[in-house]
Amino acid sequence: xxxxxxxxxxxxxxxxxxxxxxxxxxxxxxxxxxxxxxxxxxxxxxxxxxxxxxxxxxxxxxxxxxxxxxxxxxxxxxxxxxxxxxxxxxxxxxxxxxxxxxxxxxxxxxxxxxx
Amino acid sequence: xxxxxxxxxxxxxxxxxxxxxxxxxxxxxxxxxxxxxxxxxxxxxxxxxxxxxxxxxxxxxxxxxxxxxxxxxxxxxxxxxxxxxxxxxxxxxxxxxxxxxxxxxxxxxxxx
Numbered sequence: 001x002x003x004x005x006x007x008x009x010x011x012x013x014x015x016x017x018x019x020x021x022x023x024x025x026x027x028x029x030x031x032x033x034x035x036x037x038x039x040x041x042x043x044x045x046x047x048x049x050x051x052x053x054x055x056x057x058x059x060x061x062x063x064x065x066x067x068x069x070x071x072x073x074x075x076x077x078x079x080x081x082x083x084x085x086x087x088x089x090x091x092x093x094x095x096x097x098x099x100x101x102x103x104x105x106x107x108x109x110x111x112x113x114x115x
Numbered sequence: 116x117x118x119x120x121x122x123x124x125x126x127x128x129x130x131x132x133x134x135x136x137x138x139x140x141x142x143x144x145x146x147x148x149x150x151x152x153x154x155x156x157x158x159x160x161x162x163x164x165x166x167x168x169x170x171x172x173x174x175x176x177x178x179x180x181x182x183x184x185x186x187x188x189x190x191x192x193x194x195x196x197x198x199x200x201x202x203x204x205x206x207x208x209x210x211x212x213x214x215x216x217x218x219x220x221x222x223x224x225x226x227x
Contacts, residue, residue, distance in 0.1 A: 004157075035215070045158070045205060045218035091157050100171040101148055101212045105157030 002027045004094050006106035013082045014114055020067075021077045021109050023092030030054075031097035034068065034075045039108075040088040048090070051075065053097070082113045119208050119219035127225045128196050136191040136222045138206030146170070146212050147189040149181060152203040152221070164189055165212045193224075201226045 003026045013019035025034070036048040051059045051068050058066050063083075067076045079086055092106040120139045128134050140147050146165045150158035160173035164183035178194040187208070193200060203223050207216035 033213070037218075042220070043203060044220045045207070047215055047217060050215050093157075095213065097213060100165070101146060101163050101209060101214075101216065102160045102171050102173065103148070103150070103158070103207075103216060104160070107157050 002029070002032075002094050002096060002104050004092055004104050004106040006090075006092055006109050008109045009107070010110045010112070012112040012114055013079075015082055015084060017082055018078060018080050019082055019111065021079075021090050021092075021111065023075045023077070023106060025073050025075065025092070025094050027073070027094065027096070029096050029098060033095040033097060034066075035093040035095070035103070036064070036066070036075075036077045037091045037093060037105075038086075038088045039091065040085075045091070049077065079111075084113050084115060087111060087113045119206060119217055121204075121206050121219035121222050123222060124220070125223045125225070127227060129227050130196055130198060132196050133192065133194045134196060134224065136193075136204050136206075136224070138189045138191070138208075138219060140187045140189070140208035141217055144208035144210055144214075144217075145187050146209045146214070147183055147187065148207045148209070148216055149189070149191050150205040150207065151175075152205055154202070158205055161191065163212065170212050196226050198226050200224065 034051045093103045148163040149161040152158040162172040203221045207218045
């Protein structure tokens with residue numbers, strides 16, 4: 001069974017600084033996708049970034065980038081130039097490419113950006 | 116482009132009752148997935164519907180059932196409600212069964 005682990009329940013960062021959120025996963029599959037989702041207090045889950053396992057290049061979306069280490073089964077999220085609006089719960093998620101669209105989520109990391 | 120919409124926003128029920136939650140998928144999306152998110156936890160997959168057929172189910176009892184309509188909107192039905200069913204229920208739609216999932220705002224279900 002696949003599992004996703006986020007070992008940092010809470011993190012904080014000063015506005016304009018950089019922060020990295022950690023995620024590890026366990027799978028025996030080769031075909032899979034990894035995601036980071038953001039859930040602000042408004043509760044809507046927002047897709048931040050997506051990574052296909054077969055791609056070696058790390059995905060990037062503006063201030064958000066990932067460090068995908070396939071052999072280590074690690075998928076960290078780096079947020080550059082942190083903004084107050086980045087304050088939210090961040091969830092790492094795994095999808096098995098051979099088993100349809102089931103997303104397996106980690107427990108989440110609560111990020112606070114301080115002015 | 117209209118995003119994923121869920122109704123109602125908040126619902127209060129008592130144990131043993133039945134509830135129906137509704138979800139309208141994003142325009143052009145034919146797949147809907149449902150998740151249960153307990154307080155302080157990550158979402159748990161309930162099931163997915165792809166072109167009106169169930170396409171995968173998580174570890175939830177049969178009293179959790181669903182439906183997808185020809186316009187790809189979807190319903191989640193829960194019978195014989197239990198206190199542990201209190202949670203945020205999230206619906207997500209995608210272009211296909213493996214595409215990136217876009218979530219609605221959720222329905223907060225409280226069981227008394």
